[in-house]
Amino acid sequence: MDTSFAIDLDAPRREVQFPDGIPVKFRGEQFLFPAELPADALDPILSDELGLVELLGEVIESADGDAGVAEVVTALFRRPTLPRQLLAAIRETYAILLDGQHEAFTKKRPSVPDYVRLTIGLVKVYGVELGKLFRSADSSANDSQTSSPTSPASTESTPDVSGFVPDNPDSLESDG
Structure with missing residues (x-):
């Protein structure tokens, strides 16, 4: 049985700087955010x-x-109800991110500036910006902090540790 995959989402990812989670110190306590941004974490903001x-x-x-x-x-x-709804969505997003730690976090009474600073910091670590998430698919610009352009002389665009196998039709065929 051939165990190679065209895309292996379980493979180590080179862009994950904190494999055990992102440690955040807040008012004397450490909170651990997921190493990668869960897809459902943006649902409250994008509802x-x-x-x-x-x-x-x-x-x-x-x-x-x-x-x-x-x-x-x-x-x-x-x-006029948007600011209150937005704050509720932000709190819900942090509840998703801080699964199991959210109650302790909210007991520290984070301020709006705390949420802003934390969000800016997490965006930098995750390397995700909403504008980039919704950029048109035909855009070829590469502004990501976690990737670099492939050299023109390169035949493979991504190292094996990224979790992706290079685009090679032969690699998708099985030996039987």
């Missing part, structure tokens, strides 16, 4: 009920792609 994606689209459209603070504030005043 249809919150409508944040729609709001951002509206702000950008109203400012012809050059949105500033005034446009954001105007859009928020059109949705």
Whole structure:
């Protein structure tokens, strides 16, 4: 039986800097965030009920792609319940990320600036930005902090430790 996979999501990933989780010190206590961003962690922020994606689209459209603070504030005043809903979504996201530790974290009474600093720090470690998540599929720019362009002389685009096998049709055939 051939045990090679076209994509092996269980293989070690070179971009994971903290295989046991991301340690965060907050008010004298350590909290451990997942080593990789779980897909469901963004669900509260991207929910249809919150409508944040729609709001951002509206702000950008109203400012012809050059949105500033005034446009954001105007859009928020059109949705007076949004700030409270957004804070609830952020708390729910952190509950997902801090599975089993969330109660201890909230007992430390994090402030809005604490959530902002923590989010900025986690975005840097995870190497994920919402704008990059929703960039068009035909974009070839590589702005990721965790990857580098492949050399033109290279025949394989990714080392085996990344969890991906190079795009090679022969590798998908089985010996029987």
